[in-house]
Amino acid sequence: MENQLTKSVEERTFQYQDSLPSLPVPALEESLKKYLESVKPFANEDEYKKTEEIVQKFQEGAGKRLHQKLLERARGKRNWLEEWWLNVAYLDVRIPSQLNVNFVGPCPHFEHYWPAREGTQLERGSMMLWHNLNYWQLLRREKLPxxxxxxxxxxxxxxxxxxxxxxxxxITRDSIMNYFKTGK
Known part of the structure; x- marks a missing residue:
């Protein structure tokens, strides 16, 4: 009986996906403020003042129009940024992702096998495979917290x-095929 009760209140990995709020569009003023803060350490006084003027002009002109377009996009999507991020960070990149973007899979004990010692390839490969398969099972069963x-x-x-x-x-942009399914 206790096991059934525990199972009924246990959270599932993807159970909140449909109830999460949409990604908000940050306020234009806040984004421009952060931009100016990021520029300040790299600009002298004259350069910074010129940058402030450019930002002010942008905020009142093109920035205002572009921000409206972002707000329109956000009304029709749960995550207005996701598609752009995926394209720019992964799909438009013309280099191999596995070597340059995705370095390693889920393997919490990997640091214990690095740097590699001669003759440990099989042991290290086996550990990586074991951890990856365990992680895959957690996701498939929705047991990942x-x-x-x-x-x-x-x-x-x-x-x-x-x-x-x-x-x-x-040719210019890759695409993604995903066949992941939970076990439920």
Whole structure:
């Protein structure tokens, strides 16, 4: 009886996905303020004043129009940034992702096998495979704990892309094929 009760209240990895709020569009003023803060350490006084003028002009002109377009985009999407991020960070990049973007899979004990010692390839490869398969099972069974900020659940959707996914080469932009399914 106790085991059934535990199962009924146990969180599932992807259970909050449909109830998460949409990604908000940051206020234009806040984005421009952060931009100016990031420029300040690299600009002398004259350069910074010129940059402030350019930012002010942008905020009142093109920035205002572009921000409206972002707000329109956000009304029709749950995550207005996701598609752009995926394209720019992964699909438009003309270098191999595995070597240059995705360095290693889930392997919490990997640091114990680095730097590599001669004759440990089989041991290290076996450990990596074992950890990856265990992680895959956690995801398939939705047993991976939900990541949270305090008590607020975070988006776990990116974990669906870790397994059963491949990047299909294209001429100018690659595409993604994903076949991940939970075991439920």
């Amino acid at each position: 939900v990541h949270k900020s305090g008590n607020t659940p975070l988006d776990m959707n990116q974990f669906r892309m870790l397994f059963s996914t491949c990047k299909v080469p294209g």
